[in-house]
Amino acid sequence: MMLEVEGLCSQYGRIPALKGIDVQVREGELVALVGANGAGKTTLLRALSGVQPVSAGRVHFEGADITSAAPDKRVRLGVVQVPEGRQVFGPLSVEDNLRLGAYLRSRAEAALGIERVYAMFPVLKSKRREPAGALSGGQQQMLAMGRALMALPRLLLLDEPSMGLAPKLVEEIFACVRALKAASTTIFLVDQNARAALAVADRAYVLETGRVVLSGSGPELLDNEQVKEAYLGL
Amino acid sequence: MSAQFMQYLLTGLTVGAIYALLALGFSIIFNASHVINFAQGEFVMIGGMAAVSLTAAGLPYLLAVPLAIAAAALVGLALEKFAVEPARGASVVTLIIITIGASIFLRGLAMLVWDKNLHPLKPFTGDTPIAIGGATILPQSLWVLGVTLAIVLALSWFFGRTLLGKAMLATSHNRLAAELVGINVRMVLFLSFGLSAALGAIAGILIAPITLTSYDVGVMLGLKGFAAAILGGLGSGMGAVVGGLVLGIAETMSAGYLSSAYKDAIAFVIILAVLFFMPSGLFGKRGGERV
Ligand SMILES: Nc1ncnc2c1ncn2[C@@H]1O[C@H](COP(=O)(O)OP(=O)(O)OP(=O)(O)O)[C@@H](O)[C@H]1O
Numbered sequence: 001m002m003l004e005v006e007g008l009c010s011q012y013g014r015i016p017a018l019k020g021i022d023v024q025v026r027e028g029e030l031v032a033l034v035g036a037n038g039a040g041k042t043t044l045l046r047a048l049s050g051v052q053p054v055s056a057g058r059v060h061f062e063g064a065d066i067t068s069a070a071p072d073k074r075v076r077l078g079v080v081q082v083p084e085g086r087q088v089f090g091p092l093s094v095e096d097n098l099r100l101g102a103y104l105r106s107r108a109e110a111a112l113g114i115e116r117v118y119a120m121f122p123v124l125k126s127k128r129r130e131p132a133g134a135l136s137g138g139q140q141q142m143l144a145m146g147r148a149l150m151a152l153p154r155l156l157l158l159d160e161p162s163m164g165l166a167p168k169l170v171e172e173i174f175a176c177v178r179a180l181k182a183a184s185t186t187i188f189l190v191d192q193n194a195r196a197a198l199a200v201a202d203r204a205y206v207l208e209t210g211r212v213v214l215s216g217s218g219p220e221l222l223d224n225e226q227v228k229e230a231y232l233g234l
Numbered sequence: 235m236s237a238q239f240m241q242y243l244l245t246g247l248t249v250g251a252i253y254a255l256l257a258l259g260f261s262i263i264f265n266a267s268h269v270i271n272f273a274q275g276e277f278v279m280i281g282g283m284a285a286v287s288l289t290a291a292g293l294p295y296l297l298a299v300p301l302a303i304a305a306a307a308l309v310g311l312a313l314e315k316f317a318v319e320p321a322r323g324a325s326v327v328t329l330i331i332i333t334i335g336a337s338i339f340l341r342g343l344a345m346l347v348w349d350k351n352l353h354p355l356k357p358f359t360g361d362t363p364i365a366i367g368g369a370t371i372l373p374q375s376l377w378v379l380g381v382t383l384a385i386v387l388a389l390s391w392f393f394g395r396t397l398l399g400k401a402m403l404a405t406s407h408n409r410l411a412a413e414l415v416g417i418n419v420r421m422v423l424f425l426s427f428g429l430s431a432a433l434g435a436i437a438g439i440l441i442a443p444i445t446l447t448s449y450d451v452g453v454m455l456g457l458k459g460f461a462a463a464i465l466g467g468l469g470s471g472m473g474a475v476v477g478g479l480v481l482g483i484a485e486t487m488s489a490g491y492l493s494s495a496y497k498d499a500i501a502f503v504i505i506l507a508v509l510f511f512m513p514s515g516l517f518g519k520r521g522g523e524r525v
C-alpha cells in the first residue's frame with residue numbers, strides 16, 4: 001500500500017472537519033474523492049501534505065509514518081499537491097514558478113523536469129517569461145500542475161483541478177490526468193465534477209461531513225443510486 | 235545648480251542611503267512574515283557600538299567590521315528563534331508588540347554592556363573632504379554610497395537570480411503554495427531576520443564615523459527607516475531604496491532651506507501622509523494588509 005490513512009481527524013478551532021477518515025491508495029492507482037461543498041475534501045488533502053494540523057489518526061506513506069512530518073519532508077518523499085485555486089506565485093515568471101516546484105530536487109532534475117512540463121503544456125513555454133498572474137485560469141491550472149510535476153511526485157494530490165474552467169479546458173485537464181495515470185503516476189483526485197472524476201478513477205471514496213460514507217470502484221460508484229442522486233444529478 | 239543645493243543633495247543622499255538600508259531590512263522581514271520589526275533600529279545600534287568596541291580593543295577594520303555585522307546578525311537570528319518563533323500562530327499585532335518589547339530590551343542591555351555616552355568611530359579612509367562641483371563630500375560618505383549601491387545590487391541579484399532568493403519571494407507571495415513546493419517557510423523567516431539584522435548593522439557601522447553612535451541611536455534611525463519603507467511601499471525593494479533617498483534628501487533640504495528644527499518632523503509627516511493618502515506607498519501592491 002502506498003498511502004494508508006487511518007482514523008484521521010482534524011478540526012478548525014473546535015469545529016471538526018474530518019471525523020476519522022480511513023483511505024488507502026495503492027501504487028499506480030487513480031483514486032477519486034467526491035463529496036459536496038464543505039465535506040472536508042480540501043482539509044483531507046491539506047492534512048496529507050502536512051499544512052493542516054491533525055488531532056488524531058495516522059498517515060503512512062510507503063511504510064513510513066508521516067503523520068507529523070513537516071510539509072517539506074513529505075514533498076521530498078514524493079507527496080506533492082496541486083492546491084485548490086491553483087495558488088501560483090503571481091508576480092514570479094512562469095519559469096520561476098516551475099523552477100520553484102523543483103525546490104528540493106537537483107539542478108539536473110529541474111532542467112529535465114522543465115523540458116517535460118513544456119512538452120506537456122506547450123503554451124507554458126511560449127509564456128515562460130510572463131508573470132504567472134497574467135495567465136488565464138486554464139493556463140494557471142496547467143502551471144500549477146506543471147509545478148507539482150517538477151517535484152517528481154510519487155503520489156500526486158489534485159484538488160479540484162477543473163474548478164471554474166470552461167468545458168473545453170475541463171476536458172483538456174482530464175486528458176492530462178489520464179496521461180499522467182498512463183505514465184503510472186499515482187493520483188489522489190478531488191473534483192466537484194463527480195462524473196468525470198469517477199469515470200477516470202480506478203476506485204473512489206465518497207465523503208460526507210468529514211466521514212467516508214461509501215467506497216468502491218469507479219464504475220461501481222457511477223452506478224450507485226445514492227451517488228447518482230446526490231452527486232450526478234440524475 | 236548652486237553649490238549650496240549640491241551640498242544639501244550630497245548630504246541628503248548619504249543619509250538617505252542609510253535610511254534605504256534600514257527600509258530594506260523592514261521590507262525583508264515584512265515580506266517573510268507581514269511583521270513590522272520595530273527592533274530594526276537596534277541592529278543599527280549593535281553594529282555601530284560593536285564596531286566601536288572591537289576597534290577600540292585594537293582589531294583592524296577588516297576584522298572588526300565583519301565581526302560586528304555577525305554579532306548583529308546573531309542577535310537577529312536569536313530574536314526570531316526565541317521571541318518570534320515561539321509566538322508562531324499569534325496575530326501580526328502580537329508579533330509587532332513582541333518586536334517593540336525586544337527593541338526596548340536590547341536598548342536596555344546595550345546601556346548596561348556599554349554606557350550612555352556618544353562614541354566616535356574612525357572614518358574608514360580618513361576625513362579630508364573631497365570637492366565636487368563647489369560642494370564637498372567626506373570620504374566616509376562615499377563609503378556609505380558605494381557600499382549601499384553594492385548591497386542593493388547584491389540583493390537584487392539574490393532575489394532575482396538565486397533559488398533561495400526566489401523561494402523567499404515566493405513565500406511572501408503565497409505561504410501555502412511555498413510550503414506545498416517544499417520550501418521551509420520557518421527557515422525563510424529565520425533567514426530574513428538574520429539578513430535584515432546584517433543590513434541594519436552595516437548601516438550602523440557606515441554612519442557611525444559621520445554621526446557618532448550610542449546605545450539609543452536605533453530609536454530615531456529605526457523610525458526614519460520605517461518612514462522610508464512605507465513611503466516606498468512596505469515589501470518593495472525598489473520602494474525601500476527610493477523611499478530612503480527621498481526621505482534623506484527631503485530632510486536635508488528642509489533643514490537647509492527652512493530650519494533644522496523641522497528635520498526630524500519630516501519623517502512623521504511622511505508616515506502620516508502616506509497612511510492617509512497612499513496606504514500602499516510609491517511601489518507597494520498590497521493595500522489591505524497594513525496594520
Ligand atoms: N480555514 C477554515 N476555518 C474554519 N473552517 C473551515 C476552514 N476551511 C474549511 N473550513 C470548514 O471545514 C469544512 C470542510 O471544508 P473543506 O474546505 O475541507 O471542504 P471541501 O470538501 O474541500 O469543500 P469544497 O468543495 O467547497 O472545496 C467546511 O465545513 C468548512 O466550512
Ligand SMILES: [Mg+2]
Binds near residue numbers: 041042084
Ligand atoms: Mg475544497
